[in-house]
Amino acid sequence: MPPSTAEPPAAATTLLAEEMARRPRGGGGVTPAESAAVRANKSPTSWWIPRAKLQIWQRRLMVAASFLLPLALWCIVSYVPFVWHPQIEVVEPGSVDYLQVGMRVDREQFESERVAALAAGVAPPEGVRSNPIYLPAPHEVVSALFSAFGERPDKRSEEWLHVSLMHSVSIIAWGFILSCLFGLPLGVLCGTYPTLSHLIEPFVEFFRYFPAPAFGALCVAILGIYDAPKIAIIFIGTFFQLVLITANTARGLAQPLIDAAQTLGANHRRILLSVVLPGSAPRLFRDLRILLGWAWTYLIVAELVGSSSGITWFITQQARYKNFDEVFAAILVIGLIGLLSDVLLAWLGRRLFPWESRRVAAGA
Numbered sequence: 001m002p003p004s005t006a007e008p009p010a011a012a013t014t015l016l017a018e019e020m021a022r023r024p025r026g027g028g029g030v031t032p033a034e035s036a037a038v039r040a041n042k043s044p045t046s047w048w049i050p051r052a053k054l055q056i057w058q059r060r061l062m063v064a065a066s067f068l069l070p071l072a073l074w075c076i077v078s079y080v081p082f083v084w085h086p087q088i089e090v091v092e093p094g095s096v097d098y099l100q101v102g103m104r105v106d107r108e109q110f111e112s113e114r115v116a117a118l119a120a121g122v123a124p125p126e127g128v129r130s131n132p133i134y135l136p137a138p139h140e141v142v143s144a145l146f147s148a149f150g151e152r153p154d155k156r157s158e159e160w161l162h163v164s165l166m167h168s169v170s171i172i173a174w175g176f177i178l179s180c181l182f183g184l185p186l187g188v189l190c191g192t193y194p195t196l197s198h199l200i201e202p203f204v205e206f207f208r209y210f211p212a213p214a215f216g217a218l219c220v221a222i223l224g225i226y227d228a229p230k231i232a233i234i235f236i237g238t239f240f241q242l243v244l245i246t247a248n249t250a251r252g253l254a255q256p257l258i259d260a261a262q263t264l265g266a267n268h269r270r271i272l273l274s275v276v277l278p279g280s281a282p283r284l285f286r287d288l289r290i291l292l293g294w295a296w297t298y299l300i301v302a303e304l305v306g307s308s309s310g311i312t313w314f315i316t317q318q319a320r321y322k323n324f325d326e327v328f329a330a331i332l333v334i335g336l337i338g339l340l341s342d343v344l345l346a347w348l349g350r351r352l353f354p355w356e357s358r359r360v361a362a363g364a
Contacts, residue, residue: 071138078137081129088127095122104133136325141332144325161314165333168299168310171227175234175302176295180288183242188284190243191250192258192276204243212237212298216305225306233302238295245291249283250276282349282356289345296338 047058054062077084088110093099096113110127117124131137136144148161190197212233219229253276261275303312311330318326349356 074138077135078131085129085131087130087132089130090125090127092123092126094125095120096125099125104130133322134324136328140325141328144323145329145332148326148329159314161311161330161333164309164311164314164330165337168303168312168334169337171230171302171310172234172292172295172299174227175231175298176238176292178231179235179238179242179291179295183239184246184284184288187243187246188250188272188276188280190247191253191280192272197247197251201244201247204240208240208244210236213301213305216301220306227309229305230302230309233305234295234298237298237302238291241294242287242291245287246284249287250280252283253279282353285345285349285353289342289349292341292345293338296334299334 047054086107087104088107090099090101090103090105090110093101093103095117099105099113105127107129110125114124152160186200190200215236216229216233219232223229223232257275257279258271261271266274299310300312300315303310308316311334315327315330318324318330
């Protein structure tokens, strides 16, 4: 057999990059063969090759930028005086009786009072440009975050932030667990057996368009005013979506696997437990991760049903007293808990289904 004259992968990619550099712009871009070669070598020559595997430093840079860019925009709006800052924070009220130190007023109103004071020959008010009170600066939110966890609430009716969070997490957990216990088996069955699919999915498809908060009054009438109706709202908001999504995932399992099991004499129980569930498990786990995020989106509405409680009660109380820095701090904590739980589930998924990670890495 004659020796192969093929270039090694690194050299091939270098030649490809040189050829692309020589090619005139606007001539059609990267061909499918070139794109496949770059993806196979896992060393992209461009940031914009479709589905090319980015290098580690590129991925880390993009992940950092996804958080730093919104933070930078927030800092610009908060700290650069001439970007927005539509109000004036009073530093010295001067001769204007109704102005107080720390009070925020519109620039036009403040300037009118200042001109009037100067015309009357009395002390004019003084102030600095600022944003409205409902848009605190990042350092104010960080300070409020530490104080919410470290200082006892001022009012007896208020709860510690961590107590409110734990109560909300328990509502999310119970609602989502119940949704999975009933919705996951039903979805897998619908995805496996067309008879059940045509019997159940049309009604589920119809019912999922009903807004879950619309059942709040009914849930309170049946389940009382405490945590049960809140859990029911989380359940209603996720159950019907879960059935449809998991059914579609189970339906996507390769048909030859089921045909082979039937040829070997497997009964319905063995097909479900030994073929459908193991074959669909990685994607089902991914679906549950996504649906858990949906459950969090129903939390605020659910906790308004019946007696106010949890993180919603904390946010409502702080907004009532215009402590918007603490409102932002609570919202930030909710986002962090959701992100950390998703990262933890992603890590768990890689441990439970290592073959799926290798398949995705290989581009299958």
